[in-house]
Amino acid sequence: MGAKRRDFVVGLDIGTTKICAVVAEQDSKGVPCVIGVGITPSYGLRKGIVVNLESTTDSVEKAIELAEDMARIEINSVFAGIAGGHIGSVNSRGQIPITHKDNEITNDDVKRVVSMAKAISIPIDREVIHTIPQEFIVDGQGGVKDPRGMSGVRLEAEVHIVTGAITSAQNIVKSITRAGFQVEDIVLQPLASSLATLTQEEKDSGVILVDIGGGTTDVVLYLDGSVRHTYVLSLGGDHVTNDIAVGLKIPIAKAEEIKKRFGCARVDMVSENEEFMLPGVIGRAASRMQRKQLIEIIELRMEEIFDLVKQDVERTEYGELVSSGVVLTGGTSLLKGSIEMAQDIFGIPVRLGTPRGVTGLIEVLDSPIYSTGVGLAQYGFKFRGSKKPRPFTGRNIFTKVIRRMTEWVGEYF
Amino acid sequence: MITFSQKQKKPRKIIAIGIGGAGYNVINDIVRNSVPGVETYFIDSNKTTIKDCLSQIKYCIPRKLVGELGGNAGSRAVNSPEVKALKENLKCFVNSLPPAEMVFTISGLGGGVGTIIMPLLIPLLKQRRMWVWSLVTLPFFFEGKTKIINSLARLRPIYEIANAVMVVAHDRVFKMVDKNLSMKEVFTPANNLCGELILAVTRLTCCEDSDHQVKIRFDDIKRKLTDRRATCFAKGGGSGSDRIKKAIEEALKGPLVSVELLRSAEGIIIDICGGKNLSMDEIKKGMEFLQAEVSDRVSMSFGITVDDGLKDRAQVCLIALGVDSDNAANSWGLSLEREDSRRGRLEAAGNKSKDGSQRPRRYRKAEQTMINFKQLSKGRFEKSKATIYEGIDLDIPTFLRKKR
Numbered sequence: 001m002g003a004k005r006r007d008f009v010v011g012l013d014i015g016t017t018k019i020c021a022v023v024a025e026q027d028s029k030g031v032p033c034v035i036g037v038g039i040t041p042s043y044g045l046r047k048g049i050v051v052n053l054e055s056t057t058d059s060v061e062k063a064i065e066l067a068e069d070m071a072r073i074e075i076n077s078v079f080a081g082i083a084g085g086h087i088g089s090v091n092s093r094g095q096i097p098i099t100h101k102d103n104e105i106t107n108d109d110v111k112r113v114v115s116m117a118k119a120i121s122i123p124i125d126r127e128v129i130h131t132i133p134q135e136f137i138v139d140g141q142g143g144v145k146d147p148r149g150m151s152g153v154r155l156e157a158e159v160h161i162v163t164g165a166i167t168s169a170q171n172i173v174k175s176i177t178r179a180g181f182q183v184e185d186i187v188l189q190p191l192a193s194s195l196a197t198l199t200q201e202e203k204d205s206g207v208i209l210v211d212i213g214g215g216t217t218d219v220v221l222y223l224d225g226s227v228r229h230t231y232v233l234s235l236g237g238d239h240v241t242n243d244i245a246v247g248l249k250i251p252i253a254k255a256e257e258i259k260k261r262f263g264c265a266r267v268d269m270v271s272e273n274e275e276f277m278l279p280g281v282i283g284r285a286a287s288r289m290q291r292k293q294l295i296e297i298i299e300l301r302m303e304e305i306f307d308l309v310k311q312d313v314e315r316t317e318y319g320e321l322v323s324s325g326v327v328l329t330g331g332t333s334l335l336k337g338s339i340e341m342a343q344d345i346f347g348i349p350v351r352l353g354t355p356r357g358v359t360g361l362i363e364v365l366d367s368p369i370y371s372t373g374v375g376l377a378q379y380g381f382k383f384r385g386s387k388k389p390r391p392f393t394g395r396n397i398f399t400k401v402i403r404r405m406t407e408w409v410g411e412y413f
Numbered sequence: 414m415i416t417f418s419q420k421q422k423k424p425r426k427i428i429a430i431g432i433g434g435a436g437y438n439v440i441n442d443i444v445r446n447s448v449p450g451v452e453t454y455f456i457d458s459n460k461t462t463i464k465d466c467l468s469q470i471k472y473c474i475p476r477k478l479v480g481e482l483g484g485n486a487g488s489r490a491v492n493s494p495e496v497k498a499l500k501e502n503l504k505c506f507v508n509s510l511p512p513a514e515m516v517f518t519i520s521g522l523g524g525g526v527g528t529i530i531m532p533l534l535i536p537l538l539k540q541r542r543m544w545v546w547s548l549v550t551l552p553f554f555f556e557g558k559t560k561i562i563n564s565l566a567r568l569r570p571i572y573e574i575a576n577a578v579m580v581v582a583h584d585r586v587f588k589m590v591d592k593n594l595s596m597k598e599v600f601t602p603a604n605n606l607c608g609e610l611i612l613a614v615t616r617l618t619c620c621e622d623s624d625h626q627v628k629i630r631f632d633d634i635k636r637k638l639t640d641r642r643a644t645c646f647a648k649g650g651g652s653g654s655d656r657i658k659k660a661i662e663e664a665l666k667g668p669l670v671s672v673e674l675l676r677s678a679e680g681i682i683i684d685i686c687g688g689k690n691l692s693m694d695e696i697k698k699g700m701e702f703l704q705a706e707v708s709d710r711v712s713m714s715f716g717i718t719v720d721d722g723l724k725d726r727a728q729v730c731l732i733a734l735g736v737d738s739d740n741a742a743n744s745w746g747l748s749l750e751r752e753d754s755r756r757g758r759l760e761a762a763g764n765k766s767k768d769g770s771q772r773p774r775r776y777r778k779a780e781q782t783m784i785n786f787k788q789l790s791k792g793r794f795e796k797s798k799a800t801i802y803e804g805i806d807l808d809i810p811t812f813l814r815k816k817r
Contacts, residue, residue, distance in 0.1 A: 243812060
């Protein structure tokens with residue numbers, strides 16, 4: 001082609017219902033500009049975890065090819081998302097004395113205090129995925145975002161540590177490398193979604209991001225501008241579909257179709273005697289059915305998902321401090337009435353989160369289903385800004401997973 | 414050298430399912446006497462009996478489901494929501510059973526749990542290609558005419574669905590036993606009869622030990638039963654010379670058989686069990702005696718077991734297959750006249766219930782309960798790692814877990 005090599009990043013959202021590749025390049029103002037999107041249905045995952053490597057590899061390949069065609073570029077490496085019930089998170093705190101002559105805190109001090117904070121014991125089959133500094137405390141004075149250059153004798157750090165099962169991360173990487181691409185980094189999906197959907201003001205005043213996907217519901221709680229809590233619940237839109245399939249005795253594919261066409265999260269939002277056609281399956285004719293009956297099934301499940309999220313948030317000490325409300329995103333948030341239901345259950349304002357802070361194909365991307373994909377691309381830009389890409393290869397997956405621990409530190413300055 | 418792999422022949426499995434109070438007694442009796450080769454199951458809605466039952470596997474039906482049916486499940490419309498819910502529940506149970514050649518279902522017909530479940534359970538078992546032999550007990554006469562008449566009405570559909578039916582009329586059994594029997598042992602003779610039948614059938618068809626000289630093929634039993642599905646059973650013992658003859662004589666005096674009944678049978682199966690010194694001549698004499706008592710038309714087949722423990726005694730079990738069910742009813746002391754009056758009354762009752770059924774019924778959702786060996790449907794999540802939250806499996810549809 002002869003065109004000059006453009007600097008772009010690719011976010012690859014490997015979800016339970018769809019796999020989505022988002023290609024973005026930096027425009028003249030330095031804002032990420034989406035130039036290509038590829039989306040394919042996903043068959044190889046259950047609840048966010050790879051269960052069929054081969055079909056996941058196929059879908060990844062197809063999604064990236066589609067994105068390549070749209071963006072007219074050749075993709076080599078991607079930023080991949082990770083989720084699933086194996087994800088766990090914990091807040092931790094570390095403390096070091098500053099012993100330099102002038103008591104000035106240096107870059108090395110910051111690294112040391114963060115590594116002190118993340119020195120928690122975790123099971124052998126788990127690994128740290130993210131270590132995110134929340135705030136630094138210099139001589140007892142909290143709320144410091146960047147302590148470098150400050151003077152003090154004691155430096156403390158509060159960090160948020162996200163851990164996951166090594167094998168689950170490995171399988172995500174494997175399915176991408178087998179498709180012929182390199183993995184630049186793996187990122188917790190809700191963190192990526194939060195980059196794409198939340199504003200800085202919301203993060204400062206406190207916000208709960210609830211990303212209801214197909215297989216999992218991911219939660220991130222921000223307060224004072226930093227991540228305070230993350231949670232992955234292994235329930236999602238697939239469970240709604242499955243409930244419909246079990247309740248109405250229809251195949252999964254039909255249940256999915258009905259959910260999208262007639263589904264609603266609240267019974268009081270449909271009129272009493274509304275009916276819809278239950279499509280016939282082999283050997284059974286189509287029949288009319290009360291829409292209320294369908295919605296009762298959906299309502300109970302959605303209520304349960306929100307209840308569990310609420311319970312989880314309430315267990316943390318931050319639940320009551322959130323003042324910007326809840327941001328709902330992910331494919332299942334498109335279900336009619338889910339915003340209203342969330343509002344009822346959480347009792348605070350709820351809005352729908354769609355990708356923002358990007359230019360380019362914004363009409364295409366103006367949907368909550370692209371939050372994670374766009375967020376991953378945004379993460380890529382932030383990350384690339386400070387360091388050269390160091391691609392994952394099949395061989396050093398482990399070292400990479402360990403190495404990436406400090407990388408959020410760099411990003412925060 | 415060529416070696417042939419010896420295929421281990423799977424022993425034919427026989428399952429005994431006890432339902433309700435009567436089933437409880439019989440199943441406990443079977444377990445206590447440890448009948449080999451029989452797997453026992455027990456179904457009830459009463460948690461106390463479930464707890465006390467000695468059966469290997471027990472299944473608790475939600476009390477709500479049976480409570481409202483009031484013993485009329487068989488006669489009620491098949492597609493009524495209550496019956497449907499119960500059926501779904503039972504399907505769960507039946508699907509969890511291992512494949513078996515023959516199933517004995519044991520229950521009373523007095524209007525309790527067994528009365529409701531038996532007619533629903535049998536078709537489900539037959540769907541799984543099991544051969545169903547129903548053992549039912551009838552209430553005592555002193556419990557009132559109505560109860561007897563109702564239980565007879567419930568017996569009729571069972572004749573039509575089960576492959577074979579044996580009725581144990583308590584009154585008949587009690588005529589034969591000591592009048593001063595203590596309350597604790599009141600049901601023992603009837604239980605023994607049921608247990609003995611199952612034992613005899615097991616011994617005849619699927620006994621693996623080498624002491625069994627003549628076996629009866631399972632298909633023989635099936636073939637001998639055509640339209641007339643009633644069966645009856647008797648056992649007797651004898652010792653000394655002519656012990657087989659003596660045993661047969663005693664068996665013919667048994668509470669559930671009569672010579673007339675045997676004459677109407679399609680076939681008679683005799684299980685002869687004796688000590689080592691059992692001679693062919695004895696058996697021949699005994700069989701000739703029986704042949705003379707019943708008509709020549711009745712075909713007989715016999716199995717012989719040698720049991721050292723019996724020494725000079727012998728035991729005989731008679732199983733009459735394909736007995737005329739009306740004839741059998743007569744022999745329980747119920748006149749046809751009563752049948753007629755029952756019919757009339759039933760029709761009247763039928764009309765009444767028809768009027769009653771026009772009342773609007775509230776539809777009740779099928780309800781399932783957690784049981785230890787079969788989980789609720791999880792649909793597509795059946796095989797993925799369960800999402801357990803505070804002990805609740807969240808993959809099970811919420812609407813099944815939570816009641817509105």
